[in-house]
Amino acid sequence: MILVTGGAGFIGANFVLxxxxxxxxxxxxxxxxxxxxxxANLASLDGDARHHFVHGDICDRALVDRLLAEHRPxxxxxxxxxxxxxxxIHGPGDFMRTNVEGTFALLEAARTYWSALEGAEREGFRFLHVSTDEVYGSLGPKDPAFSETTAYAPNSxxxxxxxxxDHLVRAWHHTYGLPVLTTNCSNNYGPFQFPEKLIxxxxxxAIDGRALPVYGDGLNxxxxxxxxxxxxxxxxxxARGRVGEVYNIGGWNEKPNRExxxxxxxxxxxxxPDAAGPHTRLITFVKDRPGHDRRYAIDARKIERELGWRPAETFESGIRKTVTWYLEHLDWVRDVQSGAYRDWMARNYASRETHR
Known part of the structure; x- marks a missing residue:
């Protein structure tokens, strides 16, 4: 048994499935x-005894303690x-609570649980923290890609x-010995991604014939x-990562947003096809967002060298799979486009200057 947090979100649901x-x-x-x-991302698992879904908050220490004691992952x-x-940018408080306070609460629960384990269970336990390349900041056009030793320089x-x-996870390893692993990934895309992200x-x-808002000059x-x-x-x-190590995960697919x-x-x-003409007619350039990093790039050689992982998909194969999935799951798209989502889109883009 393993415990997955955030397993109904985009990446988490794909991982669980x-x-x-x-x-x-x-x-x-x-x-x-x-x-x-x-x-609904997990609807195909309904009735599957291997999947135990719990609606709850990682900040709820009592709940996390109970799950660890009951299921012994x-x-x-x-x-x-x-x-x-x-x-x-619009509401940083939620990010501080979930990403910082939530990770702290989870680490403390994991430390208490792990400290009470013995023998092979204690030796084999792992806390794997999934993070992002955005912690490294922004790169210039000719700068080398982010590696695991790149200095942190977050801009949002x-x-x-x-x-x-990330720093909390590192500290809990070095201070308390908690067996942690950290991954920093580049921009993900694919099925079940909430339609606020670019792809x-x-x-x-485009399916609905609405404007395609692209930040700035589209060359980020x-x-x-x-x-x-x-x-x-x-x-x-x-399965194979070295305890305490960081692994950068990238797709070797650097591309500007406009492309x-x-x-x-x-x-x-x-x-x-749209009878009104090519979908590019809908592209609209909008005022750039504050602190918009110009370039990210991941050097994924460490995970390739140590663990033998390489991406199986090219961008061309992956984006075709993704577009096809959305076309085949329009009901899913409509379901997630709730009133709250529409309010968010209006608030984020309505005040931005636009030009075709």
């Missing part, structure tokens, strides 16, 4: 079901986090909260990682 598709080891799935956590895989930069409330959580937002808006560069590849990397780190949007438009022109 992939895990149970590959083996019979059970999962206790703890998720607060905030706006991006969606129980051999590992905690910690995905739970507030993760959208724009939301962190979101990345600052994740950097803080699902562009797909959902990200390294793109298909979520299934990320899940495989996390499994590899959990991403153009690719999505071309795929939709092919798979769901």
């Amino acid at each position: 992939d895990w149970l598709a590959a083996n019979d080891e059970g999962i206790v799935n703890l998720d607060a079901l905030t706006y991006a956590g969606n129980r 051999r590992a905690i895989v910690h995905f739970a986090a507030e993760s959208h930069v724009d939301r962190s 409330p979101y990345s600052a909260s994740k950097a803080a959580s 699902p937002l562009m797909i959902a808006n 560069v990200r390294d793109w990682l298909y979520v299934g590849d990320h899940c495989a990397a996390v499994r590899a780190v959990l 991403i949007v153009d690719t999505i438009c071309a795929l939709l022109d092919e798979l769901r």
Whole structure:
């Protein structure tokens, strides 16, 4: 048994589904079901005895203590986090609570639980913390990619909260001996991603003939990682990673945002043509967000060298799978586009200057 936090969110749900598709080891799935956590992501597991879903908050120490005592997991895989930069700018408090206070509470619960284990159970226990490349800050066009030794330089409330959580995890290892592992991943994309992030937002808006809002000049560069590849990397780190180590996970796919949007438009022109014309007609450039990092890039050679992991998907194969999934799951998209989501989109983009 393993305990997964945030297992109804985008990456967490994909991890849970992939895990149970590959083996019979059970999962206790703890998720607060905030706006991006969606129980429907796990609908295919209804009735599966290997999946024990718990609606709860990682800040609830009594609940976490009870789950650890009752289920005695051999590992905690910690995905739970507030993760959208724009939301962190509008409301940083939620990010401090979940990402910092929540990780602290979880670490303390894990330390108490692990300290009481004996023998092989104590030796084999792991706390795997899933983080982001955004903790490293921004790169110039010619700067080398982020490695595990790159200095932290977070530039948004979101990345600052994740950097803080990373430091807590490191400190609990060095101070208390808690057997931790940390992963820092690049931008994920794929099924079940909430349509506030770039790729699902562009797909959902294009399908409905709405504007495709692109920040600034559209030349901000990200390294793109298909979520299934990320899940495989996390499994590899959990199985074979060295205690106390950090592993960067990237897709070797550096691309500017404008190229991403153009690719999505071309795929939709092919798979769901619009009688009104090419989907690129909908692209609208909007005022850049504050503190928008110019470039991220991940050097993933350490995980490749030590654990033998490499991404299976190219960007071309992964983005086609992703666009196809959204086209085949329009009911899911409509369900998550709740009133709260529409209010958020209006608040974030309505005040920004736009131009075609």
